[in-house]
Amino acid sequence: MDVELLLRVYPFFLEAALVTVQLSVLSIALGLVCGALGASARLSQLRILRFVGAAYVSVIRGTPALIQLFILYFGGPQIGIQLDAFTAGVIGLGVNIGAYMTETIRGAIIAVDRGQTEAARTLGMSRGQAMRNVILPQALRLMIRPLGVNINAQIKGTALVAAISVVELTYTAQRYIASTYKPFEMFLLAGMIYLVIISATGAAIAWLDRRVAIR
Amino acid sequence: MGLDFGVVPGYLGALSVGAGWTVVITVLAGAFSIVAGVLFAVGGLYGHPLIRYPVKAFVWLFRGTPLLLQLFLIYFGLVEIGIDLNAFVAGVIGLGLHFAAYNADIIQAGIVAVDRGQTEAGRTLGLSRYQTVSRIVVPQAVRDVVPALGNNMIALLKDSALVSVIGVAELTLSAQLAISKTFRPFEFYFAAAVFYYVINLCLEAALSRIERRMEAAR
Numbered sequence: 283m284d285v286e287l288l289l290r291v292y293p294f295f296l297e298a299a300l301v302t303v304q305l306s307v308l309s310i311a312l313g314l315v316c317g318a319l320g321a322s323a324r325l326s327q328l329r330i331l332r333f334v335g336a337a338y339v340s341v342i343r344g345t346p347a348l349i350q351l352f353i354l355y356f357g358g359p360q361i362g363i364q365l366d367a368f369t370a371g372v373i374g375l376g377v378n379i380g381a382y383m384t385e386t387i388r389g390a391i392i393a394v395d396r397g398q399t400e401a402a403r404t405l406g407m408s409r410g411q412a413m414r415n416v417i418l419p420q421a422l423r424l425m426i427r428p429l430g431v432n433i434n435a436q437i438k439g440t441a442l443v444a445a446i447s448v449v450e451l452t453y454t455a456q457r458y459i460a461s462t463y464k465p466f467e468m469f470l471l472a473g474m475i476y477l478v479i480i481s482a483t484g485a486a487i488a489w490l491d492r493r494v495a496i497r
Numbered sequence: 498m499g500l501d502f503g504v505v506p507g508y509l510g511a512l513s514v515g516a517g518w519t520v521v522i523t524v525l526a527g528a529f530s531i532v533a534g535v536l537f538a539v540g541g542l543y544g545h546p547l548i549r550y551p552v553k554a555f556v557w558l559f560r561g562t563p564l565l566l567q568l569f570l571i572y573f574g575l576v577e578i579g580i581d582l583n584a585f586v587a588g589v590i591g592l593g594l595h596f597a598a599y600n601a602d603i604i605q606a607g608i609v610a611v612d613r614g615q616t617e618a619g620r621t622l623g624l625s626r627y628q629t630v631s632r633i634v635v636p637q638a639v640r641d642v643v644p645a646l647g648n649n650m651i652a653l654l655k656d657s658a659l660v661s662v663i664g665v666a667e668l669t670l671s672a673q674l675a676i677s678k679t680f681r682p683f684e685f686y687f688a689a690a691v692f693y694y695v696i697n698l699c700l701e702a703a704l705s706r707i708e709r710r711m712e713a714a715r
Contacts, residue, residue, distance in 0.1 A: 344697045345690040346658035349669065353690065356676075357683025360500055441563030445662055452566045465574035473562040480561050 284467055291458055292471060298454035299475045305368070305440040305450060306479070309375035310433055316380025321387035335384065342381035348442055350374055355446045371443035379436045386432055390425035391417060423494045430487035437480050451475060501681065505688050508675040512685075515671025516692045522589055522667055523654045523700075529593030530653065531646060534600025535635060542605055543630060552601075559598035565659055567591050572663045588660030596653050603645045607638035643711050647704040654700055655693065668692055 323335030342350065354363070355370040365373065394417050402412035444453035455472035459465045540552040559567060568591040575582050582590070611634050619629035639646075661669035672689040676682045 341694070344694045346655040346669070346693055348658040348661075349672075349686055349690045349693065352669075353683060353686040357686055360681075360683040438561075438563040441565040442659075444565060445659075452563055452569075455566055456569050459569055459573050463573075463577065465570050465577055469562075469566060469570040469574065472566055473558060476563065476566075477558070477561040 284464055287462060287464060288467055288471055291462075291468075294458075295451065295454055295471055295475060298449060298451045299479070301368075301448065301450040302437075302440050302452075302476075303479060305371055305375065305443060305448070306433075306437045308372045309379060309440065310436055312372060312376025313379035313383050313432070313436065314429075316377055317383025317387050320380060320384030321391065324384060324388050325391060339381045339384050342378055343385075347375070347378045347439060348445060350378055351442055351446060367443065367446045367448045370446060371440070371448050375436065375439060375443070379432055379439065382432050382435075383429060386428045387421075387425055389428070390421040393424050394420045426487060426491045426494065430484065430491070433483060433487065434480055437483060438476065500683060502684050502687075504679050504681050505684055508671075508679075508685070508688075511671050511675060512668065512688060512692060515666065515668040515689075516696065518666060519654070519657055519668040519693075520696060522585075522592065522657050522660065522665070523650070523696075526589045526592035526596065526657065527650050527653055529589065530596035530600050530649070531639075533593060533597035534604050534646075535639065537597055537601035538604035538608060538638075539630060539635065541601060542608060543626075556598045556601050559595055560602070564591070564595045564656055565662065567595055568659060568663050584660070584664040585666075588657075588663060588665040591663075592653060592657060592660065595656075596649050599649050600646060603642045603649070604635075604638055607642035608634055610641065611637050640711050640714070643708055647708065650704065651697065651700060654697060658693070 320335050320338055323331040324339070326332055326335070351370065351374040354374045355365065355367060358365055358370065398416050398420065399412050402416040403409070407415065440450060441452035443450060444456060447453065451472050455468045458468045462468065537552050537556055540548045541556065542549075544552060568588065571591040571594070572582070572584065572587040575587065615633050615637065616629055619633040620626070624632070657667060658669040661667060661673065664670070668689050672685040675685045679685070
């Protein structure tokens, strides 16, 4: 273990970790928006929207995130979409995790007992009112844990943008592996930073889950 | 520049070969990940402390870090300790170990869920501790977690695209080779996506068959 080397390079890893955190936060936020829209589409009364929602989930979940990222970043300019690597990374990762979140959110909504909708409708609420006032508040509680699983996966998933040369944690580790020939040290350094980010996020989600639990 | 899918048919042969390698990698890494997953699960639950804690630490580390980082570690790291693997072997080992860590967690949950009476009955009938675990508990545990393992195999298929980054000639890399000759990234990545989608559908169909058979065998 070359401690001196670790002490010399760790500031660069921390700087890169900041980019990983930014990528995670932005892509997860976009993913939640896509997931909410996707779930609404999949549960819509309009057949065409249901189809669009199902197609989104199937295509995104049926192909590798890396290929989606490459289509957007390298193929985008051919159809007039010119993005810098970071933006392409955020959009590509966000749309990708959004498909998984669509299913998580839809699952939580479906899991709320049907009797709740029936009762709300019987009390004279419209479909929209029943969803907003009765179903969603309960579904939100149910979806925190599984969304946490999606978020955990996404934090690790941000490493993919190293392949389009965004200077984040994995790209930095790769560069230092190539220049120092110390793969184990670089892996452990980057790995520990990922584990800290993931553990902190996991703790925050567990706290949130406990806060909203029905007692 | 616009789109011109007319260039794709000329490379369908090369893409198909790449797709074949993607299937080979997925099958090899998948089999490795399940065997290693069982070993890690058993080692983490029943092993001597000298085995148990390193296994737990490994599972924790490999579940908490990105696959791409692990591939770099294995591809470059093993050279460092004198083991010179080609990219293909490094890719299969990297994918296999990554998913073994996830499988281990699932299988452990399966083992814990097997009724205690099964272990007691096995021991009462005179089987050794090892025999009880390997012949009674693990087979039932694995059967119970087949759907969850199947999900991991689907994720593995898609994540196999990552080994292109260390230079394994599979589907993604064969698309990249075609792009380097034609300068048509959109068309060829799109074509690769179609290939992945079809392989994915086949894998899902195969998995649901296996699940049904497992269900019937109960």
